[in-house]
Every structure is written in C-alpha cells, then in structure tokens.
Amino acid sequence: MGKGDDRAGAVRRTVYVVGGGVAGVLAAAAIARRSRDRVVILEQAETLGAGLTQGNGRSLTVTEGTIAAGLSAAQVAAALGRSVVAGGYGYPGFRATAAERAQMEGFAARSRQRLMDPAAVAARDRALLRFGVTSLHLWRQFAAARPLVAARTGLQLHPKLRLYGGDRGLERAEGEAQGVAEALDAVAPLENPCPGSALGGATVPAAIAAQMEPSLAAHLERFAGGISVQPGGAIHGARLVQELADALVAEGAVTIQTGATVRSLRWHRDAIAAIEGDWRSRRQVWGGPSDAYVFATGIDPLLATAGALAEPLFPLAGTSITLPVSGAIARLGIPFSRRSWKYDGLGPLVISSVFLPDDAYLDFLDSYDFRRFRPDDLALARTGLIDRTWGDRLDPAQFDPARLDPRRVEHFDPRAVGPAAGRWEIRIGGLKFYPGDRDPADLAHPGSRWAIAQQIQFARALFPDLMAQLIDPTLDPAIAPPDALAPLQPWGGSRPVYASGMAALGPFCSNGYAIVGTGSWGLTSGLANADAIAQWLDGTPTDAITLPGLTRSHWRDYRDRVRPPVAAVYP
Numbered sequence: 001m002g003k004g005d006d007r008a009g010a011v012r013r014t015v016y017v018v019g020g021g022v023a024g025v026l027a028a029a030a031i032a033r034r035s036r037d038r039v040v041i042l043e044q045a046e047t048l049g050a051g052l053t054q055g056n057g058r059s060l061t062v063t064e065g066t067i068a069a070g071l072s073a074a075q076v077a078a079a080l081g082r083s084v085v086a087g088g089y090g091y092p093g094f095r096a097t098a099a100e101r102a103q104m105e106g107f108a109a110r111s112r113q114r115l116m117d118p119a120a121v122a123a124r125d126r127a128l129l130r131f132g133v134t135s136l137h138l139w140r141q142f143a144a145a146r147p148l149v150a151a152r153t154g155l156q157l158h159p160k161l162r163l164y165g166g167d168r169g170l171e172r173a174e175g176e177a178q179g180v181a182e183a184l185d186a187v188a189p190l191e192n193p194c195p196g197s198a199l200g201g202a203t204v205p206a207a208i209a210a211q212m213e214p215s216l217a218a219h220l221e222r223f224a225g226g227i228s229v230q231p232g233g234a235i236h237g238a239r240l241v242q243e244l245a246d247a248l249v250a251e252g253a254v255t256i257q258t259g260a261t262v263r264s265l266r267w268h269r270d271a272i273a274a275i276e277g278d279w280r281s282r283r284q285v286w287g288g289p290s291d292a293y294v295f296a297t298g299i300d301p302l303l304a305t306a307g308a309l310a311e312p313l314f315p316l317a318g319t320s321i322t323l324p325v326s327g328a329i330a331r332l333g334i335p336f337s338r339r340s341w342k343y344d345g346l347g348p349l350v351i352s353s354v355f356l357p358d359d360a361y362l363d364f365l366d367s368y369d370f371r372r373f374r375p376d377d378l379a380l381a382r383t384g385l386i387d388r389t390w391g392d393r394l395d396p397a398q399f400d401p402a403r404l405d406p407r408r409v410e411h412f413d414p415r416a417v418g419p420a421a422g423r424w425e426i427r428i429g430g431l432k433f434y435p436g437d438r439d440p441a442d443l444a445h446p447g448s449r450w451a452i453a454q455q456i457q458f459a460r461a462l463f464p465d466l467m468a469q470l471i472d473p474t475l476d477p478a479i480a481p482p483d484a485l486a487p488l489q490p491w492g493g494s495r496p497v498y499a500s501g502m503a504a505l506g507p508f509c510s511n512g513y514a515i516v517g518t519g520s521w522g523l524t525s526g527l528a529n530a531d532a533i534a535q536w537l538d539g540t541p542t543d544a545i546t547l548p549g550l551t552r553s554h555w556r557d558y559r560d561r562v563r564p565p566v567a568a569v570y571p
C-alpha cells in the first residue's frame with residue numbers, strides 16, 4: 001500500500017509543492033514528516049535547486065533577516081536614487097527608464113506605508129531576529145536528525161564574524177550585538193542552547209577575530225571597523241536540495257516531477273480546483289479541489305499573475321563567485337577561509353566556506369581507532385587526512401575525535417581536516433543592486449558584470465595566492481571574456497523582496513499556501529518557514545503553531561508581519 005492510500009483503501013490528499021528550490025524541498029520534507037499526505041514536487045527546470053538556491057551566498061546568520069529588511073522608508077527611497085558605491089541600489093552607469101522609475105517609486109511608496117514608524121521598524125527587527133535564532137536552532141536539529149546529509153552538504157554551525165567597515169562601523173556592530181543578545185535571551189528557555197549562543201551578540205577585538213579565523217590575520221591587522229560575533233554557519237544550498245530530495249524519494253516520502261511548469265490556477269469558490277501547465281511540452285492538469293498546493297516559486301510571477309499576492313515582488317539583484325579549493329590546492333598550504341563570515345563594507349559581502357568530505361574520509365573516521373590517536377603520528381600525518389598544524393597545536397589529553405567529523409556539526413572543526421579529506425568551496429556572494437527590467441542572470445548585464453568584478457577584486461585582496469591558482473592574476477575582471485572567469489563560476493540573480501522586508505508565508509485561500517519573497521535569507525529561514533507551512537497544512541490553528549524558541553506571542557509577532565503580502569481574495 002502506497003503513502004497515498006489509507007487502511008480502508010480511500011485515496012488520501014495530495015500536496016503539490018510547486019518549485020524545487022530550498023523553500024520547496026524543505027517544505028516537502030516537513031509536510032512528509034508531519035502528515036500522511038502524498039507529496040509531489042513540481043519543478044520547471046530539469047534539476048532541483050537550479051534557481052536562486054543555486055547561486056546564493058550559502059550563509060546561515062541570525063541577523064540575515066534584518067539585513068534583508070533593515071531599511072526604513074527614507075532609506076529605501078534614498079537607496080533607489082543612489083549608487084551602490086554610496087550605499088544605494090544603483091550600479092555605476094545605471095539610468096532608469098520611465099517604467100523602471102515607476103517600479104522603484106511604487107516600491108518606495110509601499111515602504112513608506114509600512115516602515116515610517118521607527119517603533120514599528122524596531123519591533124519588526126526584533127521579530128526577525130527571534131525568527132533567525134529559531135531558524136538556526138532548527139538547523140541544529142536537522143543536523144542531528146540527518147547527520148550524513150548535513151556532512152555531505154557542508155553544513156557548519158559556529159560563532160560567526162561580522163566585520164563592519166566605515167567610520168560608524170563599531171557603533172553599528174555594537175547596536176547589532178545588542179539586538180542579537182536580546183533575541184538570544186528570548187530563546188533562552190530552549191532546552192538546548194543555539195550554537196554560539198555564548199558568544200551571541202558580542203563585539204570582539206581584532207586579535208580574537210584573527211584567532212577565530214586565522215586566514216584573516218593579515219587583513220585584521222589593518223582593519224579599523226567594528227567586529228561582532230553572532231551564531232551562524234553555512235551550507236551548500238543546491239547540494240542540500242539534491243541530497244535531501246534523493247533521501248526523501250528513497251524513503252518513499254516524496255515524488256518529484258522535473259520539467260513541469262505550472263502556468264495557471266483553476267479556481268472553485270475559495271479553493272484551488274486544479275493547477276495547469278505543461279510537462280515536457282505536453283499540456284497537463286494536476287490535482288483536484290480536495291488536494292492542497294504550496295507555492296515556493298521564488299521570483300516567478302505565477303502567484304502575482306494569479307491574483308494570490310497582495311503586493312508585487314521587487315527584484316534586488318546580487319551576484320556570487322565560487323572559489324573551489326581542491327585537495328591539490330590545499331596541499332600547497334595557501335591560507336583560505338574554512339568557516340563563514342561577513343563583510344559589511346561595499347555590499348554586504350558574504351563569505352561562506354563549506355567542506356565537502358570524500359566518502360573515503362568518512363570511512364576512515366568509522367574505522368580508525370582514535371584511542372591510539374597521537375597528533376605527532378607520522379603515518380597518520382602522511383595520509384593528509386588531518387591538518388598538520390592543527391595536530392601540532394593539539395593537547396592529546398583534550399582530543400575529541402568529533403572535532404574531525406563533519407557528521408557531528410556541533411563539534412566539527414573544519415580547520416582540523418587535511419587536504420586529502422575532501423574539498424572546500426568558498427562562495428563570495430552579496431552586493432545589492434536594482435537590475436531594472438533586464439535579467440541579472442545574464443552575465444552581460446552591466447550591473448552583474450560590475451558586481452562580479454568587485455567580488456573578484458575583494459577575493460584577490462583577501463586571498464591573493466588562492467586566487468592566483470584559479471585565474472590569471474593580470475586579468476582585469478571588468479573586461480575579461482566570460483571563459484577566463486569560468487573557474488570562479490560567476491552567477492547573478494534577483495532576490496524577491498517586498499517593501500515591508502518580510503516574506504509572504506501562509507495560506508492565501510482554503511487549500512493554497514505560499515512561501516515567497518524570502519529575500520536575502522530564504523536558505524537561513526527555510527526550515528522554520530517549512531515547519532510553519534506543514535503545521536498550517538495539517539490543520540493546526542494559526543495561533544497554535546509552535547516553533548522552537550518562539551513563544552505564542554513571538555510567533556504571532558512574526559506571523560502578523562509575514563502574512564499581509566498574501567491576498568485573501570479569490571477571482
């Protein structure tokens with residue numbers, strides 16, 4: 001008997017999840033875990049995670065949401081008229097057409113309606129911070145439930161550095177530190193504290209920061225801005241989507257249809273009667289009125305066209321480059337970031353490192369007798385599985401094998417593994433600019449080209465030796481042909497944002513739900529959004545939804561802010 005049938009043989013409801021990015025796949029997993037519904041993911045691309053999830057910064061940070069949303073109405077209006085170099089959203093040389101000006105003015109006007117009152121903005125930021133802390137806690141639970149998926153997708157959870165440049169850097173760092181500390185206080189009743197909570201919200205001197213991330217030591221010697229530490233981490237979003245989807249299919253929990261594009265919704269009163277589109281060029285109708293539909297379609301206009309969203313999504317473009325660090329490069333002893341951190345100068349820029357272990361390394365961890373481990377064991381050092389300098393600094397009496405094991409995310413220290421254990425990838429993502437009506441995924445877009453050149457220059461300043469291994473050091477990235485930059489996997493795309501800075505999350509009719517507009521933190525907040533949607537779907541009353549660390553009033557605080565962009569009107 002399949003998951004679609006109950007014991008009496010009656011067919012159960014099917015939940016169609018439209019969109020196989022991080023939001024859709026995490027939602028499908030949460031729904032399958034909580035219910036006996038059949039779950040089907042429909043994805044228009046031939047592979048999952050090929051949209052925004054492919055190119056995002058991979059960063060998990062509790063303050064990501066307030067960065068996404070953190071502008072007041074006056075700041076939004078100013079940013080739209082100012083160049084990126086001066087802290088705005090206009091890339092150098094950008095000239096708006098009349099239609100683009102109208103789109104920007106509409107966005108600024110909607111911000112004014114929502115973000116004028118400073119007390120309301122502060123309350124929103126508190127709600128977002130608590131949601132960020134709760135989200136990290138869920139990542140921690142995820143790693144405990146699926147340790148192998150966590151390891152294969154490079155999940156790390158650790159105290160994370162944020163560097164603030166500029167004259168007011170320290171002031172901002174301290175202000176934010178206080179916000180994070182407040183959010184951590186709010187989740188203090190959690191049975192298991194969040195990773196890094198001991199450091200959450202602290203500002204630290206450069207010397208401590210250099211110890212936390214040795215590859216930054218030279219840079220931090222000259223750094224004059226503020227530095228804060230907060231709970232955070234990183235994960236390879238696209239790999240997560242693939243690994244988790246494979247596991248769900250193998251468990252019989254989810255069915256996946258790729259190459260399936262949903263083009264319209266068929267209505268019956270306040271319910272979706274079916275969804276229509278095509279699968280591999282053939283017309284197709286999915287579902288019926290007693291099924292449920294979750295839309296996790298990123299920046300796609302489907303929901304807005306269907307009249308399901310009260311407010312249009314606004315595109316806030318960004319780009320990324322990826323620095324692959326193979327075992328051969330790691331063997332050269334070149335310094336590179338092994339943990340993630342953020343730089344709020346031009347941008348912000350998000351530097352996310354993930355370690356992707358080889359199967360042979362996991363086998364080694366399972367078979368090696370760590371009771372006889374000695375840091376100066378030459379035979380072990382020669383395998384290249386353990387970092388030599390890490391071994392030198394180790395006190396054998398304090399040694400914990402979990403420090404070497406990426407399946408134990410609470411304890412794993414990526415600085416401990418050697419070049420033969422796997423490979424690293426450093427994703428440098430971020431920058432924000434308004435792309436106008438051209439698609440920033442086209443890397444000939446002048447904004448994308450400019451932003452990628454900035455990220456390459458930044459990477460060269462921080463990791464000159466590593467960058468010299470990857471591309472010709474004499475190359476000018478602003479005019480280089482695309483092939484010359486290919487080793488850095490340049491990428492561009494638009495974050496879908498609302499003027500309120502909040503995502504649309506929740507039901508928009510009796511059997512339709514949305515997770516869209518997640519802006520800069522769809523990955524970070526993905527598990528918490530998915531959990532909430534799964535609870536709505538299983539009939540939990542809206543007020544009774546629970547997420548770890550969020551009291552009822554904190555949940556309501558968040559929920560009341562996210563729901564307004566979802567229209568409760570049916571054609």
Ligand SMILES: Cc1cc2nc3c(=O)[nH]c(=O)nc-3n(C[C@H](O)[C@H](O)[C@H](O)COP(=O)(O)OP(=O)(O)OC[C@H]3O[C@@H](n4cnc5c(N)ncnc54)[C@H](O)[C@@H]3O)c2cc1C
Nearest residue numbers: 019021022023051052053056057059262298318522523524
């Ligand atoms: C430069 C940049 C840096 C970022 N950095 C971070 C970060 O560090 N941390 C973080 O948390 N977030 C970050 N983000 C945001 C994050 O990437 C997104 O919030 C997240 O990936 C969104 O996931 P999603 O599943 O909602 O959207 P997507 O990944 O775009 O998935 C939507 C999917 O739906 C499919 N689809 C769309 N329409 C249809 C249709 N009609 N029928 C069928 N399928 C459809 C698409 O093909 C796509 O696969 C960043 C974003 C940018 C642009």
